[in-house]
Amino acid sequence: MSSSNPVFVALDTTDRGKAADLARRLLGHVGGFKLGLEYFVAQGPEGMAAVSELGMPLFVDLKLHDIPNTVAAAMRGVARLKAAITTIHASGGAAMIRAAADAARDEAAKLGVAPPKVVAVTILTSLDQAGAEAVGFGGSVLDQVKRLAALAQDNGADGIVCSPLEVDAVRAQCGPGFTLVVPGIRPAWSETGDQKRVMTPAEAKARGADVLVIGRPILAAADPVAAAGRIRDELHGG
Numbered sequence: 497m498s499s500s501n502p503v504f505v506a507l508d509t510t511d512r513g514k515a516a517d518l519a520r521r522l523l524g525h526v527g528g529f530k531l532g533l534e535y536f537v538a539q540g541p542e543g544m545a546a547v548s549e550l551g552m553p554l555f556v557d558l559k560l561h562d563i564p565n566t567v568a569a570a571m572r573g574v575a576r577l578k579a580a581i582t583t584i585h586a587s588g589g590a591a592m593i594r595a596a597a598d599a600a601r602d603e604a605a606k607l608g609v610a611p612p613k614v615v616a617v618t619i620l621t622s623l624d625q626a627g628a629e630a631v632g633f634g635g636s637v638l639d640q641v642k643r644l645a646a647l648a649q650d651n652g653a654d655g656i657v658c659s660p661l662e663v664d665a666v667r668a669q670c671g672p673g674f675t676l677v678v679p680g681i682r683p684a685w686s687e688t689g690d691q692k693r694v695m696t697p698a699e700a701k702a703r704g705a706d707v708l709v710i711g712r713p714i715l716a717a718a719d720p721v722a723a724a725g726r727i728r729d730e731l732h733g734g
């Protein structure tokens with residue numbers, strides 16, 4: 497993204513006041529805000545506005561995964577939220593990815609706003625090799641991520657979501673203009689939790705991640721602003 501700070505903080509809460517308050521406190525300490533399913537289900541489009549009105553890039557993470565017609569209709573609503581980035585699942589298939597990308601661009605053009613970057617989730621960072629195999633993804637996680645990245649790129653997605661472990665291989669495959677959104681970010685001083693494929697912010701950035709999605713290392717910290725500052729310093733080699 498254009499911001500020099502690649503960190504999008506995941507405001508994973510159902511509480512509008514908490515999200516807006518955290519966002520206000522973190523202004524200037526992160527590059528953007530991510531609001532996901534748990535928040536959207538609780539707060540709807542008005543709740544999204546409570547954060548987007550602060551003027552920072554908004555990442556609307558709904559991980560759409562359905563038939564192309566349904567995803568296209570939902571994506572038009574996402575474009576109306578003036579999202580900078582939004583997610584679909586690559587495993588929804590070629591036609592679904594194409595429908596999502598086309599709908600985002602078409603609706604944004606109608607509104608005269610910039611279209612959201614449509615990024616396709618490959619293999620969730622909460623899955624390890626065994627977990628991915630249990631879902632039916634054969635082969636290595638890396639091969640699956642590369643295959644889904646090619647499917648996403650060939651069908652008009654602006655980028656993908658992958659773990660930091662796959663970033664350099666996907667960058668080599670997809671080129672410099674393809675946006676790599678990377679959760680599974682864990683500073684050395686934070687808990688891993690349910691994430692399986694993790695790396696530190698500085699390592700992930702050095703490998704070529706464009707956007708670092710970070711939730712609990714900031715949100716669960718005793719002082720979220722200090723945690724965001726510590727991450728920013730680490731990204732600048734401090």
Ligand SMILES: O=C(O)c1cc(=O)[nH]c(=O)n1[C@@H]1O[C@H](COP(=O)(O)O)[C@@H](O)[C@H]1O
Binds near residue numbers: 532583
């Ligand atoms: O699409 C995402 O943002 C996403 C994809 C993925 O594979 N893994 C993943 O953790 N995420 C999101 O990234 C955030 C990570 O949060 P923390 O694990 O608390 O840093 C959450 O909001 C997840 O929904």
